[in-house]
Amino acid sequence: xxDQHVHISxxxxxxxxxxxxxxxxxxxxxxxxxxxxxxxxxxxxxxxxDDQTDEEFEQTKKDxxxxxxxxxxxxxxxxxxxxxxxxxxxxxxxxxxxVEEVFFDTSTPLRFRHNYFPRNKMILFLDFRKAxxxxxxxxxxxxxxxxxxxxxxxxxxxxxxxVFKEFLSFIEEKPSxxxxxxxxxxxxxxxxxxxxxxxxxxxxxxxxxIEGFFGSYSVFxxxxxxxxxxxxxxxxxxxxxxxxxxxxxxxxxxxxxxKSLKHKALFSLIASGIGLPALYDIIKWLIK
Numbered sequence: 001x002x003d004q005h006v007h008i009s010x011x012x013x014x015x016x017x018x019x020x021x022x023x024x025x026x027x028x029x030x031x032x033x034x035x036x037x038x039x040x041x042x043x044x045x046x047x048x049x050d051d052q053t054d055e056e057f058e059q060t061k062k063d064x065x066x067x068x069x070x071x072x073x074x075x076x077x078x079x080x081x082x083x084x085x086x087x088x089x090x091x092x093x094x095x096x097x098x099v100e101e102v103f104f105d106t107s108t109p110l111r112f113r114h115n116y117f118p119r120n121k122m123i124l125f126l127d128f129r130k131a132x133x134x135x136x137x138x139x140x141x142x143x144x145x146x147x148x149x150x151x152x153x154x155x156x157x158x159x160x161x162x163v164f165k166e167f168l169s170f171i172e173e174k175p176s177x178x179x180x181x182x183x184x185x186x187x188x189x190x191x192x193x194x195x196x197x198x199x200x201x202x203x204x205x206x207x208x209x210i211e212g213f214f215g216s217y218s219v220f221x222x223x224x225x226x227x228x229x230x231x232x233x234x235x236x237x238x239x240x241x242x243x244x245x246x247x248x249x250x251x252x253x254x255x256x257x258x259k260s261l262k263h264k265a266l267f268s269l270i271a272s273g274i275g276l277p278a279l280y281d282i283i284k285w286l287i288k
Contacts, residue, residue, distance in 0.1 A: 008157050010164040014126070014148035016179035017171045018252040024102070024126075025090050027170055031122060032070050032086060034163045035106050038120040039068035041156050045119060067110035068118070075101040077129075098255045102126040120154030122163065128253040131182075131245040140241050144182035146250045182250045187241055191234070199233035201278045243267065 019027065042064060048057050074089050075081045076096020082089045089095065107121040127148040132138060150167055154160045180186060203226050210229075214222050247263040254260075 007153055007155055008160050009151065009153040010160060011149060011151040012164070012168060014150065014171060014251055015146075015182075016175040016250065017126070017148065018174050018176045018254060020254040020256075021090070021095075021099075023174060024099070024253070025086065028070060028072065028086050028102075028104075030166065030170065031124065031163075034159075034166070035068045035070060035122065036065070038106070038118065038122075038154070038156075038159060039065045041120060041159060042068075042118050063114060064110070064116075067113065067116070068106060069109070070104050070106065071109050072102065072104045074099060074103075097257045099128050099253045101128065120156055120159055121152070123151040123153075125149055126251060128249070128251055130249045131242055133239060133242045133246050135242075138242065140187040140238055141185055143184040144245055144250050146182070148251045176250060176252050177248045178244075179250055181241075181244055181248060187238075190241060191237065195234055195237045197282070198237065198274070198278055199230045201281060202233045203229050240267075240271070 043061055046061065046064065052060070069085050071083065072086065072089055073081065073083050074096075077098045077100045078096055080094060080096045082092055082094060082096075084092075103125045105121065105123045107118050110116040110118055125147060127146050129146070131144050150164075152160050152164050152167075206229055207226075210222060210225050214225060243263075244267060247260055247267060
């Protein structure tokens, strides 16, 4: 005999995901269909009370099905917060131009309206917040903080596994551009492989000016200037790294009004303008 008290749960941290408004709506509509499937499973286990009339029992089933309609909270970066079902939110004239968070828990309506705890439920939280750039309290060596996750819990194993697999398939088809830049210790590797050599190269390029202006000064002062230039170069790299995390977020909401394409073009132009000459000089030095 199967244990009716056993639950199965699946949880996934979302580490790479990029969607626009239409794609986000499509995802929520898919999950809404799966929530209604959970309602059908729930109805099979609904117990009719002895004193319930046919009309009352039909109303109970209707309330149960209605309780599985997604009640979504969607927040924008401008402070707007919308709550309601899919059509109410996405057709609203107050829909924010850039989304910051999306959340729903399919068990919430039934718990609050009827104190009923369903057998199966889904919880989704999408965190579209971007990394801060000019915040020196952030340790770039740490992975980017992002709370995006999907959790599904239930007693019907087939439903749980099927919905979880379908959700994974959807997000894997829409990855963000360079999610690896948000991983732990990537910044350290970049500093060792690119940062230090680039900083030495910049010091070398500025050596003519330093020697020209401060040639008659003490060796200590010139050494201090080289050290200062070296530290400045490393801090510019730190800012550029956090800027890259900002324009290529871990979970990305692609807004029509977003200027991310301009930022990406600017970043690529600056990186090429500095990186290519440095690479040329290094190759020339190695050939010699």
